[in-house]
Amino acid sequence: MDYEYIKKRVLKTLTEMLIDRGYDHEKITITEDTANTEENSWIIDNLIVVWEDQFNVKGIRKLKDLVEENESKNVILISDLSSTNNYAKKALKELSISHSLNITMFYVKELIVNITHHPFVPQHILLSLEDEKIVLQ
Numbered sequence: 001m002d003y004e005y006i007k008k009r010v011l012k013t014l015t016e017m018l019i020d021r022g023y024d025h026e027k028i029t030i031t032e033d034t035a036n037t038e039e040n041s042w043i044i045d046n047l048i049v050v051w052e053d054q055f056n057v058k059g060i061r062k063l064k065d066l067v068e069e070n071e072s073k074n075v076i077l078i079s080d081l082s083s084t085n086n087y088a089k090k091a092l093k094e095l096s097i098s099h100s101l102n103i104t105m106f107y108v109k110e111l112i113v114n115i116t117h118h119p120f121v122p123q124h125i126l127l128s129l130e131d132e133k134i135v136l137q
Contacts, residue, residue, distance in 0.1 A: 013114040
């Protein structure tokens with residue numbers, strides 16, 4: 001598949017995911033036009049989204065700078081590779097602890113299709129405490 005096509009699909013899924021998580025769709029600056037640019041990081045409210053081919057020292061330093069500049073506590077990382085080396089995992093964990101971050105990492109292949117919008121996947125709804133007790137009985 002064409003890389004630009006894949007990037008458009010991933011950005012579409014990412015946008016849908018952010019809207020599903022309650023982010024204001026008017027503040028989401030990720031569009032299909034973004035796929036045609038070299039832009040690979042976005043700030044949305046208190047969320048930082050970073051797309052890197054591979055998270056290495058340079059990418060993690062860039063992420064640290066973004067976190068410190070924007071005082072964001074939520075981070076979504078997207079990587080082209082299906083694995084991240086141990087050094088990068090350790091550095092991300094240290095960054096997460098030192099800045100009290102909530103880091104979620106996705107690989108491109110996981111975001112090509114938005115599985116939550118498939119007709120056979122039921123809508124995910126957060127249960128109230130009462131409903132949770134009923135389900136667990």
